[in-house]
Amino acid sequence: MTLYEFNLLNLNDKMEAVNQYGTFLDNHVTTKERCNLYAIDMFFVEVVYNAEHNSITEIRSFKTGHLLAKYSNLDRTV
Template sequence: MGLYEYMMLLETNQWNNLWENGIYLTNHITSNRKYNLYALYAFFVEVEYDPKTNKILGKGHFKTGKTLDKYSGSIDINKI
């Protein structure tokens, strides 16, 4: 499945697909948020989490770019 096909899924199906098929890679923590990075097929999904409220705030999906850059020191994406 490609990124476009994933984005066309219903939101519930996107989450289910991520939890069933995604591979957790690493996280990025700020003062009030935690971001978990997953590999899913040939793209990445970032899940934003609020540790104070213990809730997921949302997710983003991408192949490259600024969002992926913040993880550059914590994983070698060539080994995925």
């Protein structure tokens, strides 16, 4: 699956693709949201959950960029 093909899917189909093809890499938790990072082929997918309602609010897909910074050990406070 390519990034372009993934981006054409609706929210439910994106989540199904993440479950079927995604490899879990990491998570990031704040007071407002929880994010899980997955890899599918040659791109990343970030599944964003509303922490209060425990529901998926957004699925972001990308190849590189600032969205990866929060998963870096350099960006985390210990």
